[in-house]
Amino acid sequence: MKLFERAGPLTQELRLAPGGFGLGQVLERERPDATTTMTCGYCSTGCGLSVHLRNGAAVGLTPATEYPVNLGMACPKGWEALEVLKAPDRAAVPLLRNDRGQLEPINWPTALRVFVARFRAIQAEYGNDAVAFLSTGQIMTEEMALLGALAKFGMGMIHGDGNTRQCMATSVVAYKQSFGFDAPPYTYADLEESDVLVFVGSNLCVAHPILWQRVLRNPHRPEIIVVDPRKTETAMQATDHFAIRPKSDLALFYGLARLLIERDWIDRDWVAAHTNSYKEFAAFVAPFTIERVASDTGIDADRIERLAQTIHEGRRVSFWWTMGVNQSYEGTRTAQSLVNLALLTGNIGRPGTGANSITGQCNAMGSRLFSNTTSLFGGRDFENADDRTEVARILEIDERRIPDQNSWAYPEIISGILKGKIKGLWVIATNPAHSWINQSQLGEILDRLEFLVVQDMYHTTETARRADLVLPAAAWGEKDGTFINSERRYGLAKKVARAPGVALADFSIFKLVAEAWGVGPMFRRWESPAATFQILKHLSRGRPCDITGIRDYQMLDDLGGVQWPFTAEQERATDGGATADPATHRRLFADGLFYHPDGRARFIFENPRPMPEPPTSAYPLLLLTGRGTAAQWHTQTRTNKSAVLRKLSPRNPYVELNPTDARRLGIAQNEPVLVESQRGSIAARAYVTPVVAAGQVFIPMHYETVNQLTDAVFDPYSRQPSYKACAVRVRRASACPP
Numbered sequence: 001m002k003l004f005e006r007a008g009p010l011t012q013e014l015r016l017a018p019g020g021f022g023l024g025q026v027l028e029r030e031r032p033d034a035t036t037t038m039t040c041g042y043c044s045t046g047c048g049l050s051v052h053l054r055n056g057a058a059v060g061l062t063p064a065t066e067y068p069v070n071l072g073m074a075c076p077k078g079w080e081a082l083e084v085l086k087a088p089d090r091a092a093v094p095l096l097r098n099d100r101g102q103l104e105p106i107n108w109p110t111a112l113r114v115f116v117a118r119f120r121a122i123q124a125e126y127g128n129d130a131v132a133f134l135s136t137g138q139i140m141t142e143e144m145a146l147l148g149a150l151a152k153f154g155m156g157m158i159h160g161d162g163n164t165r166q167c168m169a170t171s172v173v174a175y176k177q178s179f180g181f182d183a184p185p186y187t188y189a190d191l192e193e194s195d196v197l198v199f200v201g202s203n204l205c206v207a208h209p210i211l212w213q214r215v216l217r218n219p220h221r222p223e224i225i226v227v228d229p230r231k232t233e234t235a236m237q238a239t240d241h242f243a244i245r246p247k248s249d250l251a252l253f254y255g256l257a258r259l260l261i262e263r264d265w266i267d268r269d270w271v272a273a274h275t276n277s278y279k280e281f282a283a284f285v286a287p288f289t290i291e292r293v294a295s296d297t298g299i300d301a302d303r304i305e306r307l308a309q310t311i312h313e314g315r316r317v318s319f320w321w322t323m324g325v326n327q328s329y330e331g332t333r334t335a336q337s338l339v340n341l342a343l344l345t346g347n348i349g350r351p352g353t354g355a356n357s358i359t360g361q362c363n364a365m366g367s368r369l370f371s372n373t374t375s376l377f378g379g380r381d382f383e384n385a386d387d388r389t390e391v392a393r394i395l396e397i398d399e400r401r402i403p404d405q406n407s408w409a410y411p412e413i414i415s416g417i418l419k420g421k422i423k424g425l426w427v428i429a430t431n432p433a434h435s436w437i438n439q440s441q442l443g444e445i446l447d448r449l450e451f452l453v454v455q456d457m458y459h460t461t462e463t464a465r466r467a468d469l470v471l472p473a474a475a476w477g478e479k480d481g482t483f484i485n486s487e488r489r490y491g492l493a494k495k496v497a498r499a500p501g502v503a504l505a506d507f508s509i510f511k512l513v514a515e516a517w518g519v520g521p522m523f524r525r526w527e528s529p530a531a532t533f534q535i536l537k538h539l540s541r542g543r544p545c546d547i548t549g550i551r552d553y554q555m556l557d558d559l560g561g562v563q564w565p566f567t568a569e570q571e572r573a574t575d576g577g578a579t580a581d582p583a584t585h586r587r588l589f590a591d592g593l594f595y596h597p598d599g600r601a602r603f604i605f606e607n608p609r610p611m612p613e614p615p616t617s618a619y620p621l622l623l624l625t626g627r628g629t630a631a632q633w634h635t636q637t638r639t640n641k642s643a644v645l646r647k648l649s650p651r652n653p654y655v656e657l658n659p660t661d662a663r664r665l666g667i668a669q670n671e672p673v674l675v676e677s678q679r680g681s682i683a684a685r686a687y688v689t690p691v692v693a694a695g696q697v698f699i700p701m702h703y704e705t706v707n708q709l710t711d712a713v714f715d716p717y718s719r720q721p722s723y724k725a726c727a728v729r730v731r732r733a734s735a736c737p738p
């Protein structure tokens, strides 16, 4: 079979990827045996990894000692990052489902012809909005931007969302409403500069191990407070652990606000100068008496008082949260209840302070600014005519190509498929057939699609196995571009290895699709990732995320990444960044000015709501889900390809069960059990441990079956799935009829 057919402009694009030279290889050509530093492609910490090259190819890596994020450290995933590129199930050629229902290799020109013909036919029959895309926080910023522009301005789609909905949507909405822009305010140095750190629903030791190392470098003997129903690895190392009842966070933080206000432990001047709606907030929290909060959270009243006192006595208090907050039916208000505490006590804008959402995926922050999904490029609004005009001018496109309505969020796209409104779906770098909530429904829903395209680095993912067309993608290490980490730092990833077969960088695939769709000329300026980065700079100008001061990739390389904002004026003032300390100097809100038109932050609050599916007599246990080990990444398509990482984590699904519950149920350590919810039943081994409280169980999200159990419930503002609370029962497998 001829994989590369001569096909006019396509061949030029094809040269872009497998054989072409990337940044790492260019460097190597100039300096044989070079080492080049690049950002890790797993988590949002964004560690720098030094990749060692021989003859234009990576031969190994070590954590970068000079990079301001990780200071010479990396977790096992980072160390093993090159290994997982070599797996035999890499998607190396396009695959098309044939008449017998099997995926069969085809060449790129055929793949592109089928892609265009099928999606165009669906659009002709049902309308442009009958085709949608689901993308990701795990490809380069330049790739996300090109996809967002191509799908919406080129192909006429209206609906497109990403796996960041599963993850960060709550923080996005919380920040937008409270601060006026989606802007995590901190730098990692704050982890070392706080004297009180409060971690809420965040298992840093497992999920962000290098950030935990930064905490350990804190010289101020800090109080480390962990609020998590489980006694996690992080809780075990904390100075104090509040094992609250799941989803009682709102009550706790409103109760703390009440105590701080009542004792006049707040920064009245700062609140008066920089916030709105304080009076209403103070009145709102009045009923959250300590007795009520103690009864809602299961935490003793005197411990709650002591916590308020610790926050009061801290000179530099920082509040950090992750999925225990975001993945909840009331996640947005919970995140804002932490923002409110930082505002009340004036703990924002100074070193060691902040209301700090820790991101998840390597480039979730890139997708928040530039994926063109639910917000228009640069955190703009599709429904705002001025925003559309500005973007059209910068991109030199006809303004009418920009949709004047917002995209459906991920759950609406899924229900759109169910209702027959969405008939074609393009899935890029995400694995919803494992990770989306309530899989007992999702399988049937995906079956309703007339055409499913999956673009992935492996052809064996749960979602790729269902696809009609698989497009083989190059991975981290096989392409160039930027990621934005949790502290808003742009970091560079580089091509240091060849992609297998005819797999192409996502960027090149999008360029080919543009040509095949007939909108190639619209993307002439988007010639390469580096050229696209210049377009992103224009899109950022004058926005809170302004990066007009970052000259080019070389500057990112020289400085060890650069945090946004970095304006042209800042660039001049710091002599091209040379006199700035890249590790610390871009903390937000030092001037107390927020992004709302009046410059003030807002207190936002709402009464807690009942848990949608509380335990009952039939399903008496509450299921929590989340990360299992530092060696497992999400749906494990990557991490299960490394022998080292496989050794560091349990192969098969297990359920953490408290010893009291195990005794009551007659379940022994490591015994096979069934875990059942109203939606499904899965097999697991019992891991009897006091880490999980009585009445609760925990299953890591890394096992394919876990979302058979979860309940499709969402936060009303962010539309983020509530992955961390549904009712289940656990039984001995041997006691169940076959």
Ligand SMILES: Nc1nc2c(c(=O)[nH]1)N[C@H]1C(S)=C(S)[C@@H](COP(=O)(O)OP(=O)(O)OC[C@H]3O[C@@H](n4cnc5c(=O)[nH]c(N)nc54)[C@H](O)[C@@H]3O)O[C@H]1N2
Pocket (backbone or CB within 6 Å): 043, 044, 167, 200, 201, 202, 203, 204, 206, 207, 208, 227, 228, 229, 230, 232, 245, 246, 247, 248, 249, 322, 323, 324, 325, 359, 360, 361, 624, 625, 626, 627, 628, 629, 630, 631, 632, 633, 634, 724
């Ligand atoms: N090793 C590894 N690291 C990762 C990832 C990975 O898959 N593997 N994924 C990355 C991504 S995308 C993300 S989003 C982050 C996630 O990072 P984390 O959010 O830290 O990880 P989770 O385990 O999902 O959830 C954190 C904690 O929330 C707790 N929790 C559950 N319900 C509640 C509640 O009601 N209140 C409170 N206060 N806590 C609750 C759980 O017990 C759990 O310990 O990790 C990133 N890092």
Ligand SMILES: Nc1nc2c(c(=O)[nH]1)N[C@H]1C(S)=C(S)[C@@H](COP(=O)(O)OP(=O)(O)OC[C@H]3O[C@@H](n4cnc5c(=O)[nH]c(N)nc54)[C@H](O)[C@@H]3O)O[C@H]1N2
Pocket (backbone or CB within 6 Å): 136, 138, 139, 163, 164, 166, 167, 323, 327, 360, 361, 428, 429, 430, 431, 432, 434, 435, 436, 455, 456, 457, 458, 461, 473, 474, 475, 476, 506, 625, 626, 627, 633, 634, 635, 636, 637, 638, 701, 706, 707, 710, 723
């Ligand atoms: N029950 C439960 N479910 C959860 C969670 C939970 O806590 N509990 N957490 C949720 C969260 S926070 C998240 S972020 C999601 C993650 O859910 P997913 O995004 O579905 O998980 P990943 O395994 O990261 O999937 C990424 C896919 O992209 C592919 N890939 C990697 N690099 C590239 C690339 O460069 N190009 C292309 N084209 N493909 C690539 C990988 O092979 C993989 O198939 O899961 C969510 N699901």
Ligand code: SF4
Pocket (backbone or CB within 6 Å): 040, 041, 042, 043, 044, 045, 046, 047, 070, 073, 074, 075, 076, 077, 078, 079, 208, 209, 210, 211
């Ligand atoms: S902590 Fe995150 S960014 Fe750092 S090496 Fe591990 S996975 Fe990569």
Ligand SMILES: [Mo]
Pocket (backbone or CB within 6 Å): 166, 167, 168, 360, 361
């Ligand atoms: Mo995530």
